[in-house]
Amino acid sequence: MKPVFRIIEGQSQYGVFDSWQDALYREFLRLGVPAEKVPIAQSYARPAREQEVSLGFNLTRQWSREHRMTRHLAWLVDHPTFQSGFFMASITGMPVEYKRCVVCLVDEHWTEFAREIYEFPYACFLPHAASLERPVPPSGEGRKYEVVLFGSLCDQEEALTQLFKFVDEQMPACRALVEMFVNSFDYHLSPRLDEALLKAIRQMGFPAPVIKIFMSTVFPQLDLYHRYKNRLKLIRSLTKSAVHIFGNGPWKTLNLPSNIVVHDPIPHRQVLEVMQQARVLLNHAPTLISGGHERVFDALACGCSVLSTESSFLMRELGERNGVTYFRAGVDEDALDGRIQELLASPSLPDRVAASQEVVFRKHHMGIRALQLCQIVKNRWPEVFGEPGG
Incomplete structure (x- = not known):
């Protein structure tokens, strides 16, 4: 017996979820695991069958009392406090049956936070992943953009x-x-x-x-304030490198240096196309320091090197001489122009990116995450696999 994954499709501020839903659906079928993509409005049009497990990113699901017993995997990409309505259901009144839910978080520290502060035992670490089917050969020639940054900015x-x-x-x-x-x-x-x-x-x-x-x-409000304040400081520190920004928010209203080119936001599928035409991705994720952002994995899969805020998880997973170079948020901004120029001039950079691609497709690809999700379900609800438990 195998579970049947019902991937819930719903609107979100994160366009990457569309790509992830498609990628997971593809990878589940490749593994021979039954799966279907279901629009959120139709997700509970009928009672759930015994082998079914619904899967949604963040809190994408119809949260209703009559459907609270449906087994559900929630893959959260934000700090748990951003989803406090779920974790404090006894106060907020959200119709949640915790024993029928597993929460996956993309940062090891955030996972411990959910367990300790919210006393939620069914939390596990599941980092972001690349969704591209196959790697794009890295090359320092013929790429349109020197440096790209994908990120929003708030007021x-x-x-x-x-x-x-x-x-x-x-x-x-x-x-x-x-x-x-x-x-x-x-x-x-x-x-x-x-x-x-x-x-x-x-x-x-x-x-x-x-x-x-x-x-x-x-x-959450303090986090947004400091994260975007630091992001703006980072961008203003770059005065020599040609940096192309794609993201929501008031980027175009700011008096940025002339070397900063602001583009309209683009969907995630176009993000992957831009990454394939870029030499360096500037990844600003100062709060995700025990996890790996999908921008890093996607960029490497697209043959693009990465200059990223520090992450103990990425350092551990990718090892030395890889396609990622790190900087410290709040410390190294004034030196980033020089680091970017060093990366662009490095003849060994394509080889380092290629080495990182091997790690990404072996450990941090949606095909691997599909396997891990199956194991999470098996550990939590063995009866879905026809084994004793539950």
């Missing part, structure tokens, strides 16, 4: 306005603490904002339920 002041509105109305005793983190936090001094914030609120002596609410409401 930082609006994030602060919403943050302080909540704090002033609901937790005024914490305003001084939040102001301190707004004004003094630095990725270099404390790369994990959630750890630093959690330690500080615990020292104030609040009980666990209040700490959960505080982290779930304050951390």
